[in-house]
Every structure is written in structure tokens, then in C-alpha cells.
Amino acid sequence: MLLKTFVCLMCSVTMALDVCLNNGNFLVKQEPKQLLLNPGETAIINCTVIPKEFKVKDLNFRKRFTKLITIRSHNTEYMDKEKYTNRLTYSGQAPHFTLMLKNVTHDDSDLYICDAIIGEFVVIIGEGTYVFAGKQEVTKKENATEELNVNETLNSPKHQVQLYIIIIGITAGLFLLLALFAFVRYFKMEKKNTNHNTYVDMTQTLRRNTMQNNNNVYHRP
Structure with a gap:
């Protein structure tokens, strides 16, 4: 429901409602639809603009509604350089891009969306990829400390x-x-x-x- 609301808002701004709702011939094909990862692994998401003949002006990669990176023909802009410069990378060129998010944690679990600006500022949006990373494993030291605290509580x-x-x-x-x-x-x-x-x-x-x-x-x- 929130994704549809976001799509409609984007369409209203760009005056391309029929295109955004895929009534036209434009779309961003996004694969895979979901990723189940362990902490520390890399999330790899492929985004392809269709049709390929159209020139891609910008490609944005978002974590739900938050923009993480904008890929342009002449430069790349990170919205949060501290958090993503060394973790979020990409390869390829228009119309196909591969996004890689390294060392995922449980906090990275969310819906990731590719959207592209083509032609005269027409926005098209991918269906999204849901990434789920398991919770961080408790270290032996933390586990031993927790067990000690429990024993102390029971014997108090x-x-x-x-x-x-x-x-x-x-x-x-x-x-x-x-x-x-x-x-x-x-x-x-x-x-x-x-x-x-x-x-x-x-x-x-x-x-x-x-x-x-x-x-x-x-x-x-």
C-alpha cells in the first residue's frame, strides 16, 4: 500500500501517471524479487531499463523511500557517504546496472527500489527487491555474560x-x-x-x- 502511494506521488510530480503504472511501454525490471541473506553477505540486485533504446538520465537506488545513491553518466552521488560509500557499489552501464550492498546486517532488511529518469524527465520505477538479513549472532563472551547474569539473578x-x-x-x-x-x-x-x-x-x-x-x-x- 505504501509503495503504491509512493508511485502515485512520483507520477503526480512527473506528470507521467500512465507510464509509472506501466500502462505504457516503459519499466525497470528488477531481479531478484527477494533475498534471504546471512549477516556479512552481499546483496546483489540487478536493475534493467526497458526498452533499452531510451537514454537513461539518472538511476536512483532507494531503501524504501530513502534515496541511497544516484548514478549519472558523468558522476555518482551518495546520500549518506559515511554509511554507504564503502558498502554500496555498482557495475554496468545504462540500461543495465548491478547494485551490490556489502556486509549486510539485520538493520539493512527492507525493500529496495530502483527508479530511472529517461527522456524528458519521465520517471519509471521497479517493483522492488525485499532483502532480509538474519540477526547478528551473539558472541561467546556476550553469551557467557548473559548466562552469568541469569545465574546471579536466580541465586540472589x-x-x-x-x-x-x-x-x-x-x-x-x-x-x-x-x-x-x-x-x-x-x-x-x-x-x-x-x-x-x-x-x-x-x-x-x-x-x-x-x-x-x-x-x-x-x-x-
Whole structure:
């Protein structure tokens, strides 16, 4: 989505919307589409302007929206000389260029785009190459230091106190849960026994009342 927005903005500036969207016969063929590299390796990207008959005025190589280098027929301009002068190189000439980014790191992982200015300031843009470089490997020294820090943390008095508190809390929680379960069960049994005794008492009372009523009946001679 961001790439399409960038393309439209470039097209609006150059007044060549149909060309930029490849409705015309111009394009920058960019290969490969993606590169999976280890740290320290070199990213190699090929950019070819089609058709070859058109004169290429400038070729720009970008990291997403940031321009890294502009290649002209008479000179080469780096946007960040400190970071890329010794790492970013190119070979070939119009209409074909090969860009090489050496000693890639994880921070170099991004979308790289070639765009070219041909004819009377007409901009055409490549589809892009996604470069992914794995994270830097942790050195043995850093690894040993990290392991030492972990051991120190686990063996520290503060950590042990926290561990004891957690264990006591879990034990107390289980005890309360068992006590609650026993109380609920005892309450249900008591309620059941109370209802049974009430029923027995009512039955005996009813029997006594019936017998008294029978004895008090008046019989005519």
C-alpha cells in the first residue's frame, strides 16, 4: 500500500501517471524479487531499463523511500557517504546496472527500489527487491555474560524470597480451596439431616393427633 502511494506521488510530480503504472511501454525490471541473506553477505540486485533504446538520465537506488545513491553518466552521488560509500557499489552501464550492498546486517532488511529518469524527465520505477538479513549472532563472551547474569539473578536472596512467597501463596490457596470444599459438603449434609428430622417429627405429631381425635369421638348408645 505504501509503495503504491509512493508511485502515485512520483507520477503526480512527473506528470507521467500512465507510464509509472506501466500502462505504457516503459519499466525497470528488477531481479531478484527477494533475498534471504546471512549477516556479512552481499546483496546483489540487478536493475534493467526497458526498452533499452531510451537514454537513461539518472538511476536512483532507494531503501524504501530513502534515496541511497544516484548514478549519472558523468558522476555518482551518495546520500549518506559515511554509511554507504564503502558498502554500496555498482557495475554496468545504462540500461543495465548491478547494485551490490556489502556486509549486510539485520538493520539493512527492507525493500529496495530502483527508479530511472529517461527522456524528458519521465520517471519509471521497479517493483522492488525485499532483502532480509538474519540477526547478528551473539558472541561467546556476550553469551557467557548473559548466562552469568541469569545465574546471579536466580541465586540472589531477593529472588529466593520471592520464590518462597510464591510457594507459600500457592500452598495457602490450595488449603483454602480444600477447606471451602469441605465446608460446602458439610453444610449440605447438615441441611439434609435437618430436613429428615423435621419430616420424622411431623409424622409422629400427626400420628399422635390422629389417635387423640379417635379417642375423643362420641358414640351414641
